[in-house]
Amino acid sequence: MPPPSPPPPPPSLPPDLHRVLSLLPRLASPRHLLQAHAYLLPRGGHRHARVASALLLASLRLPLRDHAAALVRRVHPSVSLRAAARLRGRGGGGLAAQLHSLLVRAGHAADPHASASLVQAYCSCGSVASARRVFDETAASADVVSWNVMIDGYVKSGDLARARELFDVMPGRNVVSWTMVIGAYAQMKQPEEAIEVFRRMQVEGIEPDGVALLSVLSACGDLGVVDLGEWVHRFVLRRGLCQEIPLMNAIIDMYVKCGSVKKALEVFEGMEQKSIVTWTTMIAGFALHGLGSEAVELFRRMEKENVSPNDITFLAVLSVCSHVGLTDLGRWYFKTMVSQYKIKPRVEHYGCMIDLLGRAGCLMEARGLVQDMPFKANAAIWGALLAAARTHGDTELGEQALLHLIELEPHNSGNYILLSNIYAEQERWDAVRELRISMRDRGLRNVPGASSIDVDGMVHEFTSRDGSHPSLHKIREVLCAINSNIKSVGHIALLPESLHDVEEG
Incomplete structure (x- = not known):
């Protein structure tokens, strides 16, 4: 027996059917569903794919399996596919399995479009293994859409290795x-x-x-x-x-x-x-490269052109003020954000302000801002305070910040190293030793920093304490020359000559 012909394109959904459509996902008993179906039949509800697919999902959910099977047999397969596409969330895995079973019994499962929709339904419900089984059963006849849906399922589940494996063997x-x-x-x-x-x-x-x-x-x-x-x-x-x-x-x-x-x-x-994102990207770019006056000037130009900054724009301009030492201007922008633009500061804005105040040595003001925040300080805020404590030699603030950071980031060795540097600069070697022991007991190791640069199409990566680069001798010569030039123009380093980073071991 041939499958039913596709339903003709219906007119827009009448208001009474639209109301029933909105009620179907909330029906709590099989009796109510049967009443809704009885109401829809004389009004042509079965001719609307949206309504029919909603009926099918409700039948599976309540459950009315025989009723769902009858619907699958009597409607065009596109209705079942629409129902499959609407399955979302972990709770939909069982419904996807039931719909799969019904499509197999109705003889639709071999259809590549049906299998693609089932794969998508299983993936949306988090059942990637079930999706792969459906895909493998129909892979010989699968079109590129089916392959793409399965790859997308792996991508969304975070399994890039299997996504790439499937991508590499695609026939087209x-x-x-x-x-x-x-x-x-x-x-x-x-x-x-x-x-x-x-x-x-x-x-x-x-x-x-x-x-x-x-x-x-x-x-x-x-x-x-x-x-x-x-x-x-x-x-x-x-x-x-x-x-x-x-x-x-x-x-x-x-x-x-x-x-x-x-x-x-x-x-x-x-x-x-230009969009607000355009302006913000350019302001943030100036900030990244320490071009404070250019960033501030662009922000003022944006305001003159009646482009209202958003919360991300203020993050960029506050970051500028922090990195180039515009403390008073940063305070003003933080107040203006609230008073003029009615933007409620997020934890990231407070983080910028605390970093700004910490760099400027306003440690009491920074600590007060942390206490007055309307939400709990995160690791970035305590990290900014720890860095400020290290810069200005405030042991008490550094210890307080580290206690919070250990609770929030128990496996971040960098926090211990910052406090260790504070102790070392004050020649508190017993405290340094205790911190090293604490790191060892917690199984923490100092993860070396790394950076990369592209030269003539090749990416070169450099890791702290790694001497394996083939051009290391030339690089050292250039660095020595740069260092000599810096000293010749009277540059005075702000940090101590030697850092006291905790070594691995």
């Missing part, structure tokens, strides 16, 4: 396939892999879409790979995508993170239309 990929994997790597802070897949996409002649470009620009910024970022910029210009504001914002952000502030500013000034 479209731009969505590539974009999903590139975006997943960028979002999970694996920029090397994101760029590697993007370059492979280029080799295979697949033209990237806007989402892929946004992801690879983010990866370029994270790694400092400016040559690929410039290629993306030229591609955007060639394709006439300069009016795509999010894309242009991402280009500005990429240039800023790669150290090309001048190019970032050129892109900013060349944009005919």
